[in-house]
Amino acid sequence: MSRKIVIEATNVSKQYNLSKIGSGTIKDDMKRWWYKARGKEDPFLRIGETNDRSRKGNSNWVWALREINFNIEQGDVVGVIGRNGAGKSTLLKLLSRTTTPTTxxxxxxxxxxxxxxVGTGFHPDLTGRENIFLNGAILGMTKKEITSKFDEIVAFSGVERYIDTPVKRYxxxxxxxxxxxxxxxxxxxxxxxDEVLAVGDAEFQKKAIxxxxxxxxGQGRTVLFVSHNMGSIxxxxxxxxxxxxxxxxxxxxLMPVINEYVKDGNSDEQLIFEPADNPFxxxxxLTSSTALITTGNAITFNLELKQFTKDLVVHLxxxxxxxxxxxxxxxxxxxxxIKSTSVKCIVPVNNLPEGNYYVNLLLKRAGQTLCHYSxxxxxxxxxxxxYHQNKLPELTPSKFFVQHEWQS
Incomplete structure (x- = not known):
C-alpha cells in the first residue's frame, strides 16, 4: 500500500539576478506579479547560467535551482546532500516558503x-520563554498547544537556567x-x-538526531535534513x-545517492576539509595517485598548520x-x-576494499586535546x-586486502 505524498515539486526553478534585488523597480515587480496572477510566463525571465560556483560567469542571471522534480512521502527522512553552493539551502527556503520559485x-x-x-524566527530582545511562544505562533500553533509542550521543550534544550534571559545574550x-x-x-x-546542528556540541547533535x-x-512526520556529515545522514x-x-x-x-555523491566528489577534485576559526x-x-582512491594505490593526507607547534601530535x-x-x-x-607547518602522511598501499569510509582528526599536545573533528x-x-595480476580481486566481506605470496 502506497503512502501519502506530502511534498510534490514540479519543474521548480529559482533564478537570481546577482546585481540587484527584484526586477529593479516597483513597476517591474508589479508587472511580474500581474503576469503570474494570470498564469502567464514571467516577462523578465532571462536565459540564466548554470549554478557552477567554480567558474566565472558571463551574466548576472544565474539559476540557483533548475527543473527540480521530486515527491516525498509521509514518514520519509530525506537527506539533502551536495557540495557548498549546490542549491540545498535555496531548496529548503522554497519548501519553507521564505521565498518563492521563479517557475x-x-x-x-x-x-x-x-x-x-541559528536563531531563525527569534527576536534578540525577547527572552527564551517569550521566543518559544513567538516561534510557536509563527508556526501556526495555539497558545494552549505551546503551553502543553513548554516544559518538554525547555528540558530538551538544556537552557532552563537562562529561559528568562534575552536570547541576544545566548x-x-x-x-x-x-x-x-x-x-x-x-x-x-x-x-x-539545515546544517545548523553543526553549531551544537557532540552531545546535543546526538540528542537531536x-x-x-x-x-x-514514531510519529510518522516527514523530515528533510541537510548535512555534510555522511555519518549523520x-x-x-x-x-x-x-x-x-x-x-x-x-x-x-539513501546508499546509492551517497555513493554517487562520494564518487563525484573524488572524480574531479581533491577532498579537502577547512575548519572555521581554528587557531591550529x-x-x-586527501589526495590519491589516481583520480579515484583505488585499492592498491598510494594515498596521501596533507595537513597545513596555521603555526608551527612544538610537540604536536596528530591522529587520523x-x-x-x-x-x-x-x-x-x-x-x-x-x-x-613535525618540523614545519606542512605535514604529510603517506600510505604507500591502500589495502581497503571497495566502499565508503570517513576520517576523524585529532590534534593533541602534552596530552591535551587541541581539536577533534569527527x-x-x-x-x-x-x-x-x-595483487598486480592484471585482474580485479573478487569483492568479499573482508575488511582488508593483504599482500602475500604462495610457494610450492
Missing part, C-alpha cells in the same frame, strides 16, 4: 516547521538548542532542518536527494560507515616528524588490481 510549483500537505539558520550553541527544541516538539507534519528519528518513525535518513549545480544528480534510496589547523587534504582515525575503526595513523608512533573527510574506494 514551477511546490505542493505541501501539513504544517511546516523549519530551522534554516551563545550560538544555546540559540540552536532552543530553536531546534521548538521546531521538533511543536505539532508540525513536516520538519526541515535521536529526536528526529523519533518524530519520523546514514544514521537518520532512509532516502537521499543529491544536488549538483542547482539540478538533481541522484534521488531515491588551516586544512587537511579511518572508519567504515558502520562506525567501526579500521586503523589509526599517528605521529607519536614516530619521533620528531567525519571531517568522507571518501570512496574503488576496486583495483591490488
Amino acid at each position: 514551477g510549483t511546490i505542493k505541501m500537505k501539513g504544517r511546516v516547521a523549519s530551522l534554516l539558520e 551563545s550560538s550553541g544555546m540559540y540552536v538548542r532552543l530553536a531546534f527544541a521548538v521546531a521538533a516538539h511543536l505539532e508540525s507534519e513536516i520538519l526541515i532542518v 535521536g529526536k528526529m528519528q523519533d518524530v519520523s518513525s 546514514q544514521t537518520l535518513c532512509n532516502k537521499g536527494l543529491l544536488l549538483k549545480n542547482g539540478m538533481i544528480a541522484a534521488n531515491g534510496l 589547523l588551516s586544512h587537511i587534504q 582515525g579511518i572508519y567504515d560507515f558502520k562506525d567501526e575503526k579500521l586503523f589509526n595513523l599517528a605521529t607519536d608512533y614516530f619521533e620528531d616528524v 567525519k571531517c573527510l568522507v571518501f570512496k574506494v574503488v576496486n583495483g588490481d591490488f
Whole structure:
C-alpha cells in the first residue's frame, strides 16, 4: 500500500539576478506579479547560467535551482546532500516558503516547521520563554498547544537556567538548542532542518538526531535534513536527494545517492576539509595517485598548520560507515616528524576494499586535546588490481586486502 505524498515539486526553478534585488523597480515587480496572477510566463525571465560556483560567469542571471522534480512521502527522512553552493539551502527556503520559485510549483500537505539558520524566527530582545511562544505562533500553533509542550521543550534544550534571559545574550550553541527544541516538539507534519546542528556540541547533535528519528518513525512526520556529515545522514535518513549545480544528480534510496555523491566528489577534485576559526589547523587534504582512491594505490593526507607547534601530535582515525575503526595513523608512533607547518602522511598501499569510509582528526599536545573533528573527510574506494595480476580481486566481506605470496 502506497503512502501519502506530502511534498510534490514540479519543474521548480529559482533564478537570481546577482546585481540587484527584484526586477529593479516597483513597476517591474508589479508587472511580474500581474503576469503570474494570470498564469502567464514571467516577462523578465532571462536565459540564466548554470549554478557552477567554480567558474566565472558571463551574466548576472544565474539559476540557483533548475527543473527540480521530486515527491516525498509521509514518514520519509530525506537527506539533502551536495557540495557548498549546490542549491540545498535555496531548496529548503522554497519548501519553507521564505521565498518563492521563479517557475514551477511546490505542493505541501501539513504544517511546516523549519530551522534554516541559528536563531531563525527569534527576536534578540525577547527572552527564551517569550521566543518559544513567538516561534510557536509563527508556526501556526495555539497558545494552549505551546503551553502543553513548554516544559518538554525547555528540558530538551538544556537552557532552563537562562529561559528568562534575552536570547541576544545566548551563545550560538544555546540559540540552536532552543530553536531546534521548538521546531521538533511543536505539532508540525513536516520538519526541515539545515546544517545548523553543526553549531551544537557532540552531545546535543546526538540528542537531536535521536529526536528526529523519533518524530519520523514514531510519529510518522516527514523530515528533510541537510548535512555534510555522511555519518549523520546514514544514521537518520532512509532516502537521499543529491544536488549538483542547482539540478538533481541522484534521488531515491539513501546508499546509492551517497555513493554517487562520494564518487563525484573524488572524480574531479581533491577532498579537502577547512575548519572555521581554528587557531591550529588551516586544512587537511586527501589526495590519491589516481583520480579515484583505488585499492592498491598510494594515498596521501596533507595537513597545513596555521603555526608551527612544538610537540604536536596528530591522529587520523579511518572508519567504515558502520562506525567501526579500521586503523589509526599517528605521529607519536614516530619521533620528531613535525618540523614545519606542512605535514604529510603517506600510505604507500591502500589495502581497503571497495566502499565508503570517513576520517576523524585529532590534534593533541602534552596530552591535551587541541581539536577533534569527527567525519571531517568522507571518501570512496574503488576496486583495483591490488595483487598486480592484471585482474580485479573478487569483492568479499573482508575488511582488508593483504599482500602475500604462495610457494610450492
